[in-house]
Amino acid sequence: QVQLVESGGGLVQAGGSLRLSCAASGSIFTLNAMGWYRQAPGQQRELVAAINRGGITHYADSVKGRFTISRDNAKNTVFAVNLQMNSLKHEDTAVYYCAAGGATVAAGWPPSIPYWGQGTQVTVSS
Numbered sequence: 001q002v003q004l005v006e007s008g009g010g011l012v013q014a015g016g017s018l019r020l021s022c023a024a025s026g027s028i029f030t031l032n033a034m035g036w037y038r039q040a041p042g043q044q045r046e047l048v049a050a051i052n053r054g055g056i057t058h059y060a061d062s063v064k065g066r067f068t069i070s071r072d073n074a075k076n077t078v079f080a081v082n083l084q085m086n087s088l089k090h091e092d093t094a095v096y097y098c099a100a101g102g103a104t105v106a107a108g109w110p111p112s113i114p115y116w117g118q119g120t121q122v123t124v125s126s
Helices: 103-107
Strands: 002-008 010-013 018-026 033-039 046-052 057-059 067-071 079-085 094-101 120-125
Touching (some): 018 033, 018 120, 033 103, 046 067, 046 079, 046 103, 057 067, 079 094, 094 103
Parallel strands (some): 010 120
Antiparallel strands (some): 046 057, 094 120
16 A cells, blocks of 8 residues: 655745645555646546656646656655646646556546545635
């Protein structure tokens, strides 16, 4: 089993920045990739960004150039990632979920992902 612990999120004005962090523990040797998904009210859960153990990243078109996902190499006992979100827009408002699993984390198909965090609210005021 894998446990995911998220931190970050909150309320920010449009144009501002936030940083989300997620650390995986437990059977992390089973993991190939981690990422972030988001879900706004009434919307489907969608991929935001993903990164694999080799450092290859994948972004949704809507966040390219504004969001950056990275490995947190300081936490060498866990598989941890950060999501730096800059130039935030009102439409970025959603609950953000950390996701972990195999290569399908980057595929944008939530049912294929075995591990999820509890979610953290990001609210961008316009």
